[in-house]
Amino acid sequence: xxxxxxxxxxxxxxxxxxxCSQCNLRELCLPFGLDPREVDQLDELVGSRRKIKRQQHLxxxxxxxxxxxxxxxxxxxxDVILEDGRDQVxxxxxxxxxxxxxxxxxxxxxxxxxxxxxSEVCVIPFGRLEELSxxxxxxxxxxxxxxxxxxxxxxxxxxxxxxxxxxxxxxAFLLNLSQRFTARGFSPSEFHLRMTRDExxxxxxxxxETVSRxxxxxxxxxxxxxxxxxxxxxxxxxxxxxxxxxxxx
Amino acid sequence: xxxxxxxxxxxxxxxxxxxCSQCNLRELCLPFGLDPREVDQLDELVGSRRKIKRQQHLxxxxxxxxxxxxxxxxxxxxDVILEDGRDQVxxxxxxxxxxxxxxxxxxxxxxxxxxxxxSEVCVIPFGRLEELSxxxxxxxxxxxxxxxxxxxxxxxxxxxxxxxxxxxxxxAFLLNLSQRFTARGFSPSEFHLRMTRDExxxxxxxxxETVSRxxxxxxxxxxxxxxxxxxxxxxxxxxxxxxxxxxxx
DNA sequence: AAATCGTATTGACGTGGATCAAAGGGGTCC
DNA sequence: GGACCCCTTTGATCCACGTCAATACGATTT
Numbered sequence: 001x002x003x004x005x006x007x008x009x010x011x012x013x014x015x016x017x018x019x020c021s022q023c024n025l026r027e028l029c030l031p032f033g034l035d036p037r038e039v040d041q042l043d044e045l046v047g048s049r050r051k052i053k054r055q056q057h058l059x060x061x062x063x064x065x066x067x068x069x070x071x072x073x074x075x076x077x078x079d080v081i082l083e084d085g086r087d088q089v090x091x092x093x094x095x096x097x098x099x100x101x102x103x104x105x106x107x108x109x110x111x112x113x114x115x116x117x118x119s120e121v122c123v124i125p126f127g128r129l130e131e132l133s134x135x136x137x138x139x140x141x142x143x144x145x146x147x148x149x150x151x152x153x154x155x156x157x158x159x160x161x162x163x164x165x166x167x168x169x170x171x172a173f174l175l176n177l178s179q180r181f182t183a184r185g186f187s188p189s190e191f192h193l194r195m196t197r198d199e200x201x202x203x204x205x206x207x208x209e210t211v212s213r214x215x216x217x218x219x220x221x222x223x224x225x226x227x228x229x230x231x232x233x234x235x236x237x238x239x240x241x242x243x244x245x246x247x248x249x
Numbered sequence: 250x251x252x253x254x255x256x257x258x259x260x261x262x263x264x265x266x267x268x269c270s271q272c273n274l275r276e277l278c279l280p281f282g283l284d285p286r287e288v289d290q291l292d293e294l295v296g297s298r299r300k301i302k303r304q305q306h307l308x309x310x311x312x313x314x315x316x317x318x319x320x321x322x323x324x325x326x327x328d329v330i331l332e333d334g335r336d337q338v339x340x341x342x343x344x345x346x347x348x349x350x351x352x353x354x355x356x357x358x359x360x361x362x363x364x365x366x367x368s369e370v371c372v373i374p375f376g377r378l379e380e381l382s383x384x385x386x387x388x389x390x391x392x393x394x395x396x397x398x399x400x401x402x403x404x405x406x407x408x409x410x411x412x413x414x415x416x417x418x419x420x421a422f423l424l425n426l427s428q429r430f431t432a433r434g435f436s437p438s439e440f441h442l443r444m445t446r447d448e449x450x451x452x453x454x455x456x457x458e459t460v461s462r463x464x465x466x467x468x469x470x471x472x473x474x475x476x477x478x479x480x481x482x483x484x485x486x487x488x489x490x491x492x493x494x495x496x497x498x
Numbered sequence: 499a500a501a502t503c504g505t506a507t508t509g510a511c512g513t514g515g516a517t518c519a520a521a522g523g524g525g526t527c528c
Numbered sequence: 529g530g531a532c533c534c535c536t537t538t539g540a541t542c543c544a545c546g547t548c549a550a551t552a553c554g555a556t557t558t
Contacts, residue, residue, distance in 0.1 A: 080408050084493050088408040102404065104397035111404060130390065134383045141379065147396045148353035154403035155351065155360060159329050159337040161410035162454035166515065197536065205411035210515055212537055228524075228536075244333050415545070446506065456546055461507055477506070477554075 018072070019043045020122075028096030028183065029070050030124070030146070033138045042139060045132055046070075046122045058099060058113040058121060065103030067125045071095050074119020075194050078102075078111045079202070089203040091153070092116070092195060094180055098146055116194040161205045164243075169204040170214045171242040174224065178233055189236070193229040267321070268292045269371075277345030277432065278319050279373070279395065282387045291388060294381055295319075295371045307348060307362040307370060314352030316374045320344050323368020324443050327351075328451070329360045338452040340402070341365070341444060343429055347395050349375075365443040410454045413492075418453040419463040420491040423473065427482055438485070442478040 020031045021039045031039045049072065052058050058069060058076065075094045081087040090111060093099055103109040104126065133140035160169050182188040193200070197208040197215075204211065218224045223239055225232040233239065269280045270288045280288045298321065301307050307318060307325065324343045330336040339360060342348055352358040353375065382389035409418050431437040442449070446457040446464075453460065467473045472488055474481040482488065 080404055082408065082412075082493075086408075086412050088404075088411045090404045090407050101397055102401050105394045105401050110401045130386070130393070134386065134389060137379070137383065140383060144379070144396070145354045147393070147400070148350055151396070151399050151403065152351050152354050152359045154400065154407070155329055155337075155339045157407055158339050158403070158410060159331065159335075161407060162337045162451065163331075163335050196534090202411065207516055208536080209517085209538085213515090216537075244331070445504090457506080458508085458547085459545060462545095465507075 018049065020046065023072070025070075025072065025096040025184075030098065030139070030142060033142050034136070035138070038136050038138060041132060041136060045124065045128045047125050047128075048123050050121050050123055052076075052115040052119045052121065054115055054117050054119075056115055058115065059103075059109045060112050061109055063103075063109045065100070065107050065109055065126065067123050068098055068100040068103075068129065069113075069121040069123060070098050072120040072122055075116045076113050076119065077116055077195060077199060077203075078113050080111045087202065089195075089199055091157075092199075092203065095184060101147055101150055157203075166204075166206055166210050167214050167217065168243055169206065170200075170211060170218070171239045173200065173204060174231065174233060175236070175239055175243070178236070189233040191231055193231060267298065269295065272321070274319075274321065274345035274433075279347065279388070279391060282391050283385070284387070287385050287387060290381060290385060294373065294377050296374055296377075297372050299370050299372055301325075301364040301368045301370065303364055303366050303368075305364055307364065308352075308358045309361050310358055312352075312358045314349070314356050314358055314375065316372050317347055317349040317352075317378065318362075318370040318372060319347050321369040321371055324365045325362050325368065326365055326444060326448060326452075327360045327362050336451065338444075338448055340406075341448075341452065344433060350396055350399055406452075415453075415455055415459050416463050416466065417492055418455065419449075419460060419467070420488045422449065422453060423480065423482060424485070424488055424492070427485070438482040440480055442480060 019040075020026055020029075020043045021036065023029070023031075026032065026039070031042055034042065047067075050058075050069075052074070061081065071093055073095060075092065076099060077089050078091045078093070078099070079087050079089045093113075099113050099121070100109065102111050129143065133143055160172055164172065177191065177193075178188045181191050195203075197211045200206075201208045201211045206214075215224070215226045218239075219226050221238070223233070223235045223242075225234060268289075269275055269278075269292045270285065272278070272280075275281065275288070280291055283291065296316075299307075299318075301323070310330065320342055322344060324341065325348060326338050327340045327342065327348070328336050328338045342362075348362050348370070349358065351360050378392065382392055409421055413421065426440065426442075427437045430440050444452075446460045449455075450457045450460045455463075464473070464475045467488075468475050470487070472482070472484045472491075474483060
């Protein structure tokens with residue numbers, strides 16, 4: 001199907017089961033820190049996989065909450081929409097990251113998750129995850145870390161939205177992407193944006209025109225090479241300097 | 250000793266142990282949904298209580314993470330500080346709310362928690378909480394809900410920071426406070442702010458002058474009566490209207 | 499009651515980013 | 529391969545909020 005490897009251990013069933021134990025994302029995902037036997041237990045829990053085409057919803061705000069999702073391939077955005085139509089992108093998620101944690105609190109999802117490209121997720125029924133994590137300490141702990149990481153990430157976004165200027169926000173955004181691509185074995189300096197300027201703007205609390213202008217400015221200053229959605233970071237320290245060298249606010 | 254009740258059930262030890270089972274905040278806090286026997290188990294886990302004087306830190310960014318904290322009395326703010334000195338208030342917490350969840354992900358706290366008034370917290374050693382929540386399903390679930398609620402709250406703040414104008418932000422802030430005071434048995438319409446204009450501004454991504462002007466505007470329009478930190482909400486529907494009736498972004 | 503200090507209000511002015519508008523790619527679907 | 533549409537870039541203007549500054553208020557101390 002995708003970046004799968006042929007399973008060395010023959011699967012018991014006929015279908016090519018893409019097990020956690022065989023997944024190259026396991027270091028970034030829920031199985032992190034589990035021993036092989038525990039990973040197998042987790043495997044049994046991952047009920048199914050689901051393909052989501054570009055622009056389609058994985059879940060919508062208001063949907064009953066039943067499972068969380070680990071991204072196997074592709075990428076997503078999450079957003080919240082107000083009655084008056086305003087919307088805010090709350091995050092962009094890539095492979096190995098977990099979606100749906102917002103739904104636990106009220107038994108209903110509180111945001112929309114939309115695929116930015118054709119994608120695939122592992123469906124993790126939440127009741128069973130809680131059950132297993134009562135038995136497997138390391139799974140429990142890893143799950144708590146993942147939730148906590150989301151909270152810390154959100155605080156970073158608040159910082160960004162609350163007290164940075166446009167170019168700082170974009171620099172922070174690019175550096176964050178770069179770091180996450182690196183963690184996945186891709187180039188730190190060259191990547192393809194899966195989201196539009198408008199979506200970046202929504203995430204960063206800016207208008208798309210402002211995002212575009214900031215990109216142009218970075219390009220003029222030799223910090224990045226921008227060609228539509230293709231980004232090449234030329235001067236990482238320079239971008240970091242933009243982040244810190246501001247006495248304002 | 251504060252809003253405590255004399256325990257009807259005599260404590261086994263001499264000291265006045267303010268147990269979860271006797272706490273009037275239990276419906277808002279970690280014990281929610283537990284049966285009496287389970288609450289007793291949780292009780293044993295709550296190692297100690299800690300008093301924090303106004304302006305003092307409960308924990309600081311970088312401190313090793315060992316416990317989470319439930320607020321028994323008083324209130325707190327959390328903030329993150331950048332190297333260049335800029336800071337952002339990420340939340341205001343009141344009784345029954347839980348502090349410290351940010352620390353789980355990296356074993357170190359990633360923000361500061363500072364008392365806004367003389368306060369008291371219940372110290373909940375995290376290792377033991379995980380242990381007990383492997384045994385007590387309802388505790389596990391309630392804890393997950395609390396973490397998830399924090400994520401949902403953060404998304405709301407992102408919405409606020411990313412796509413609302415100054416007066417909308419302040420209206421949302423006041424309505425949120427009102428609702429939380431109500432849940433604690435206080436007046437929905439009359440309360441005392443424990444934070445300064447500057448802190449409100451930091452939280453809302455505004456300067457203190459802008460916060461002050463927005464308060465004045467609300468007062469002119471008869472929505473609230475403001476006298477320094479004392480707030481009386483006169484027209485709740487009016488405040489809600491401010492929130493929704495904006496086509497901008 | 500006076501002195502002090504942190505906090506809040508109010509005014510005048512400046513600016514970063516929003517808004518409005520037009521033109522220039524690139525990808526996609528026949 | 530051409531037409532269409534969405535996305536992006538860039539320019540001109542506007543405005544909400546920030547900045548700077550002065551004053552006022554209230555709590556606390558002496």
